[in-house]
Amino acid sequence: MAIIVPRSSWPLASSALRLFNLLPAYNRPPLLCTLRHNSTAAAAAAEIPEPRQSPIQILRTLAEVRSWRRDQLIKGLTVGFVPTMGALHAGHMRLVQSSLRMNDATIVSIFVNPSQFAPTEDLASYPRDFEADVEQLAAQIGDDRQVDVVFAPTVEEIYPNGIPLDIDQQKGAFVTVHGLSEQLEGKIRPQFFRGVATVVSKLLNIVSPDRVYFGQKDVQQTVVVKRLVQDLCYGSVVHVVATGRDANGLALSSRNAYLTDQTRQDAAVIYKGLQNALMVYRQNTSAEKIIEAVVSSITEKFGKEDIEYVCVNDKDTLEELEIVQPLKGAIVSVAVRVPNKFGGKTRLIDNILL
Ligand code: AMP
Numbered sequence: 001m002a003i004i005v006p007r008s009s010w011p012l013a014s015s016a017l018r019l020f021n022l023l024p025a026y027n028r029p030p031l032l033c034t035l036r037h038n039s040t041a042a043a044a045a046a047e048i049p050e051p052r053q054s055p056i057q058i059l060r061t062l063a064e065v066r067s068w069r070r071d072q073l074i075k076g077l078t079v080g081f082v083p084t085m086g087a088l089h090a091g092h093m094r095l096v097q098s099s100l101r102m103n104d105a106t107i108v109s110i111f112v113n114p115s116q117f118a119p120t121e122d123l124a125s126y127p128r129d130f131e132a133d134v135e136q137l138a139a140q141i142g143d144d145r146q147v148d149v150v151f152a153p154t155v156e157e158i159y160p161n162g163i164p165l166d167i168d169q170q171k172g173a174f175v176t177v178h179g180l181s182e183q184l185e186g187k188i189r190p191q192f193f194r195g196v197a198t199v200v201s202k203l204l205n206i207v208s209p210d211r212v213y214f215g216q217k218d219v220q221q222t223v224v225v226k227r228l229v230q231d232l233c234y235g236s237v238v239h240v241v242a243t244g245r246d247a248n249g250l251a252l253s254s255r256n257a258y259l260t261d262q263t264r265q266d267a268a269v270i271y272k273g274l275q276n277a278l279m280v281y282r283q284n285t286s287a288e289k290i291i292e293a294v295v296s297s298i299t300e301k302f303g304k305e306d307i308e309y310v311c312v313n314d315k316d317t318l319e320e321l322e323i324v325q326p327l328k329g330a331i332v333s334v335a336v337r338v339p340n341k342f343g344g345k346t347r348l349i350d351n352i353l354l
Contacts, residue, residue, distance in 0.1 A: 056138055057149045062206050065107070065151050069208055077104035081209030081236070083200065086110040087127035087254035088136050091244030095213040098241050100142025102211060107149040108137055109203055114155060115174070116195025119165040127257050151207070158202055167191045175201045177224045177231070183318050184220050184333055185349065188308055193224050200225055204234050212236045217243040217251050219331050219351040223318055243350070245271065251350045258340040266301040267338055267348060273297030273310075274352040277332045281354045285324045287312035290354075294334055306345065308335040315353070330354045 059065050072079050080099030084092050088110075099106040110133055117123035130152065137147045155163065161172050174194055180186075181193035204212065212229075214222045222240045229238055244252045246264070249271030256264060273294035280293040294310045312321045313331050324330040333351035340346040 056134060056147055058134070059149055059151050060153055061157055062153070065149070065206050068107075068149055072105050078210045079103055079207070080106045081203070081207045081212045082106065082108045083203050083212070083214075084108060084110055085112045085126065085254065086133050087129060087257065088133045089244070089252045089254065089256075091215060091217060091252035093136065093140060094244045095215060095241045096137065096140050096147060097142045098239060099211065099213050100140060100145045100147070102239075103209075104145070105148045106145065107151055107207060107209070108147055109151040109153075109207075111151075111153055111158065111199070111203075113195055113199040114159070114163045114165060115170070115198055116189075116192050117165060118189065118191055121189075122255075123165065127254050158199065167194075174198045175228065175232075177228050180220070180224050180227055180318050183320070184309065184311060184313065185335070186220070188335065188347075193220070196221055197224060197228050200228060201232065201234075204229070204236055209236050211239055213239050213241055215243060216240050216353075217253070217350070219333055219353075220318065223316065249275075251348070253348065255346055255348070258342065258346040259338065260341045263338045263340065263346075267336075269297045269301045270334060270336060270348060270350050274332060274334065274350060278352060278354060281324060285326065287320075287322050287324065287330075290324070290332060294332065298334070298336055302336055302338055306337040308337065308347065310334045312354075324354055 057068070059068060069079065080103030082092070082095045082099050084095075096106065096108060110130065112123065112126050112128065114123055117126075134150055137150060140147060164170055175197040176194050177197050181197070182190075186193050212225075214225055216222065222238070226238050228234075229236060246252060246256075246268075248265065248268035250256065250264060250267045251271065259267065273296070276293040276297055277290045280289050284290075290312055291310045295304070295307060298307055298310075311333055312324060313319060313333065314321060315329060315331055318331075321330055331351055331353055333349065335347055335349045337345035337347050
């Protein structure tokens with residue numbers, strides 16, 4: 001097999017060759033995903049810049065990921081892991097960039113995890129666009145590194161014994177992080193963190209990353225996962241990455257795709273409210289006053305009845321606070337239901353650290 005590599009593609013090509021040449025024949029990547037394949041000898045001769053080629057491997061099974069992971073270990077390479085449910089946006093890319101900068105190799109999972117959805121929630125309609133996701137990931141370069149692997153398993157691969165959405169019918173091993181899963185999001189979505197903790201445990205067992213990346217956007221998730229990693233003695237270090245936002249301050253979210261242009265604009269009042277909360281906190285540490293600042297901003301555009309919660313909580317225990325201790329700070333978090341383009345409401349969540 002001949003591979004003609006124009007000068008503009010050298011770093012990428014060398015990582016592709018590294019993958020092909022260093023792995024034993026029985027262990028070759030099942031798919032080398034080339035997103036744009038215009039590579040020709042003529043282009044090389046004319047030194048026309050080539051469209052970049054992705055060296056991303058798409059792996060579908062636990063066995064493939066474990067084999068890839070073992071190779072990184074043998075080569076002495078550190079591995080960063082970014083778990084996602086796909087429908088990727090610039091917020092996810094912040095996590096990917098952090099991983100690229102801090103690790104030799106980066107693996108991103110794309111898996112819409114059924115066990116964190118209640119039967120009444122949007123599992124079936126959750127936005128999915130695998131090709132666009134891989135294309136976005138392939139375009140990420142950080143410290144001359146690119147994403148090495150996308151792990152996109154089937155539901156059967158992750159839940160070999162099935163996963164009914166009705167929690168009463170679920171049998172087998174599940175992970176619950178008691179004391180941190182019942183408040184805030186957990187009050188509204190009682191099975192959510194059990195599903196999250198379960199899938200994160202499975203993924204950490206499969207990937208064994210040196211570092212794993214989560215977004216501040218889902219602040220309760222970061223608290224739950226840090227505790228899970230500590231209590232179940234996982235060897236990975238959890239990194240939390242700041243929230244990516246639209247120009248108007250709206251936190252990026254895959255579910256923003258459900259919003260109309262108008263609600264996307266109006267939803268700027270959520271972050272504005274959180275910033276007002278920070279200003280209030282500088283004068284007054286009462287949770288009531290901080291919460292008032294958020295509520296009054298949100299109600300400029302949305303009904304009070306659509307605010308599910310605005311809470312001030314301890315950063316580690318998630319205990320609800322009445323007064324914020326300046327040396328400890330707190331989390332202010334909010335969930336609001338805003339009108340979407342289907343005539344219903346979409347929940348948006350956001351938070352800020354004091
Ligand atoms: P998801 O695909 O929604 O499960 O999110 C995957 C990861 O990306 C989680 O750790 C999220 O917290 C993180 N994430 C989602 N939205 C953002 C955002 N706007 N900024 C930073 N991280 C985010």
